[in-house]
Amino acid sequence: MDKSFAVRRRRDLLIAAVLAVLAGLAPLFVKDVYVQNILILTLMYAALSQSWNILSGYCGQISLGHALYFGIGAYTTELLFTKFGVLPWFGMLGGGVLAAIIAMALGYPFFRLRGHYFVIATIVIAEIGLLLFQNWDWAGAALGITIPVRGDSWLKFQFMRSKLPYFYFALALCCLAWFVTWWLEDSKWGFWWRAVKDNPDAAESLGVVVFNSKMGAAAVSAFLVAIGGAFYAQYLAYIDPESVMGFQFSLLMALPAVLGGIGTLWGPVLGAAILIPMTELTRSYIGGSGRGVDLIVYGALIVLISLALPQGLVSLFSRAKAKNHVKGATR
Amino acid sequence: MTALLETRGVWQRFGGLVANSDVSILVGRGEIVGLIGPNGAGKSTLFNLIAGVLPPTQGSIWFDGEDVTRMPAAERCQRGVGRTFQVVKSFETMTVIDNVIVGALVRTTVMREARRKAHEVLEFTGLAARADVLASDLVPAEKRRLEVARALATEPKLLLLDEVLTGLTPTEAQTGVALVRKVRDAGITVLMVEHVMEIVMPLVDRAIVLDLGKVLVEGKPADVVRDPKVISAYLGDRHAVSA
Numbered sequence: 082m083d084k085s086f087a088v089r090r091r092r093d094l095l096i097a098a099v100l101a102v103l104a105g106l107a108p109l110f111v112k113d114v115y116v117q118n119i120l121i122l123t124l125m126y127a128a129l130s131q132s133w134n135i136l137s138g139y140c141g142q143i144s145l146g147h148a149l150y151f152g153i154g155a156y157t158t159e160l161l162f163t164k165f166g167v168l169p170w171f172g173m174l175g176g177g178v179l180a181a182i183i184a185m186a187l188g189y190p191f192f193r194l195r196g197h198y199f200v201i202a203t204i205v206i207a208e209i210g211l212l213l214f215q216n217w218d219w220a221g222a223a224l225g226i227t228i229p230v231r232g233d234s235w236l237k238f239q240f241m242r243s244k245l246p247y248f249y250f251a252l253a254l255c256c257l258a259w260f261v262t263w264w265l266e267d268s269k270w271g272f273w274w275r276a277v278k279d280n281p282d283a284a285e286s287l288g289v290v291v292f293n294s295k296m297g298a299a300a301v302s303a304f305l306v307a308i309g310g311a312f313y314a315q316y317l318a319y320i321d322p323e324s325v326m327g328f329q330f331s332l333l334m335a336l337p338a339v340l341g342g343i344g345t346l347w348g349p350v351l352g353a354a355i356l357i358p359m360t361e362l363t364r365s366y367i368g369g370s371g372r373g374v375d376l377i378v379y380g381a382l383i384v385l386i387s388l389a390l391p392q393g394l395v396s397l398f399s400r401a402k403a404k405n406h407v408k409g410a411t412r
Numbered sequence: 413m414t415a416l417l418e419t420r421g422v423w424q425r426f427g428g429l430v431a432n433s434d435v436s437i438l439v440g441r442g443e444i445v446g447l448i449g450p451n452g453a454g455k456s457t458l459f460n461l462i463a464g465v466l467p468p469t470q471g472s473i474w475f476d477g478e479d480v481t482r483m484p485a486a487e488r489c490q491r492g493v494g495r496t497f498q499v500v501k502s503f504e505t506m507t508v509i510d511n512v513i514v515g516a517l518v519r520t521t522v523m524r525e526a527r528r529k530a531h532e533v534l535e536f537t538g539l540a541a542r543a544d545v546l547a548s549d550l551v552p553a554e555k556r557r558l559e560v561a562r563a564l565a566t567e568p569k570l571l572l573l574d575e576v577l578t579g580l581t582p583t584e585a586q587t588g589v590a591l592v593r594k595v596r597d598a599g600i601t602v603l604m605v606e607h608v609m610e611i612v613m614p615l616v617d618r619a620i621v622l623d624l625g626k627v628l629v630e631g632k633p634a635d636v637v638r639d640p641k642v643i644s645a646y647l648g649d650r651h652a653v654s655a
Binding site for chain 1: 465494495515566
């Protein structure tokens with residue numbers, strides 16, 4: 082039994098490596114800038130959703146306010162860069178650390194809330210953050226910040242001629258978020274989180290410090306999401322509160338995980354691979370002026386999935402596996 | 413024999429309701445002690461106080477020579493208090509082995525070690541064949557067993573069993589009894605709350621009877637069952653007189 086478990090872990094790692102290499106080769110075949118953009122966004126949302134999944138999927142603390150950490154990553158990086166000339170790489174780390182600290186500071190009061198009340202608190206806090214940035218003159222208020230781009234530079238992490246560097250960064254971030262999840266899944270933290278999600282009282286009786294494990298999950302999750310925010314800001318070369326802290330980001334982090342399978346290793350990647358291209362395509366072909374149609378389409382998809390496959394798309398794979406298992410057992 | 417667990421004058425009030433009044437009990441090392449009493453006697457409350465779910469309104473609780481009155485449940489588990497729940501609280505989305513690993517992780521952070529320990533405990537509790545099954549797929553008797561397994565994986569000095577034998581078929585209950593004996597033989601002290609007298613009495617070394625939040629009688633099982641006060645608490649005064 083131990084063996085089959087180790088085998089499964091190694092197989093997951095192998096599949097991830099193969100997928101990462103395949104994804105890395107994609108630009109050889111995809112020259113179209115529009116498609117490249119979709120790939121970059123897909124990888125970014127896969128990474129974000131994977132990070133969201135740590136707190137909300139594994140630890141079970143559903144957050145619909147992760148846009149706050151995304152925005153903090155973006156703003157920290159660009160404020161440090163435009164005001165103090167700090168390179169985006171340091172800003173990115175700084176933003177990650179700041180987001181982790183804020184996540185824990187917010188967790189201190191809010192992790193005492195259970196269920197719906199916690200979700201409501203996360204939405205409210207993210208909206209407050211958005212309002213603060215819209216009115217904070219030093220940070221550009223509602224006008225935002227334009228990042229001065231002076232040609233291609235890895236040092237400043239900005240590129241005008243090609244999207245490829247962004248593509249590879251997004252891929253690396255996605256791999257990082259996946260690997261962190263993979264690694265934590267088979268650690269004390271991973272087990273503590275799942276126990277906290279399933280039954281906090283029982284977890285407490287088994288020595289799990291419930292509050293600390295929620296804090297740990299929040300910190301890791303916020304840190305990775307803020308790195309994503311910093312990346313997005315560099316990619317757009319322009320940020321304003323609505324475009325890095327809007328509620329849609331909170332949704333777009335949650336939905337891929339929900340679609341693919343919440344609290345699973347592969348769910349967020351799978352969900353993002355389906356959802357994000359679909360969103361972008363519907364937006365450009367049907368959406369046109371309004372921002373509504375794409376939301377309607379994947380809203381409908383989520384409803385369908387939650388009715389037909391409440392465990393997400395990955396459950397299709399485990400179902401097939403379970404059937405094989407039964408066959409194997411009866412033989 | 414030094415006491416492993418001691419409650420000193422413990423009171424617990426919920427608003428106007430007094431669930432425990434001035435409860436002082438001793439549990440010695442290596443004992444199996446039964447905590448019995450009619451419904452509403454305050455057994456579960458006392459259990460929760462000992463496990464650290466909530467602090468008592470008044471009085472103190474001592475475990476292994478240390479005052480643990482204000483210590484949270486997780487910390488008491490680290491000190492060696494393991495428990496099961498009257499209403500089973502399995503981690504439903506996790507497999508049986510993973511449920512037990514959560515317990516084992518109190519003593520080690522090395523996953524390989526925790527997994528080995530979990531397998532050992534599943535072997536001990538007779539759940540080894542069900543290791544890879546989801547906890548939600550277990551039958552009720554197995555879920556009770558899993559509660560015990562999980563608690564044992566924390567390597568407790570004192571195991572609190574909250575009605576683990578209640579609601580089982582006679583055969584299941586007999587295997588449960590055998591398991592409790594095995595646990596004691598492994599050097600773990602057991603304090604168990606139970607309703608079913610005919611199963612508990614042959615099992616325990618000592619019985620403590622609670623009634624209306626107070627310790628009514630305590631002593632050897634054989635003496636306790638004949639005590640008129642106990643009979644009247646369970647069946648009413650009329651029966652006590654005729655006994």
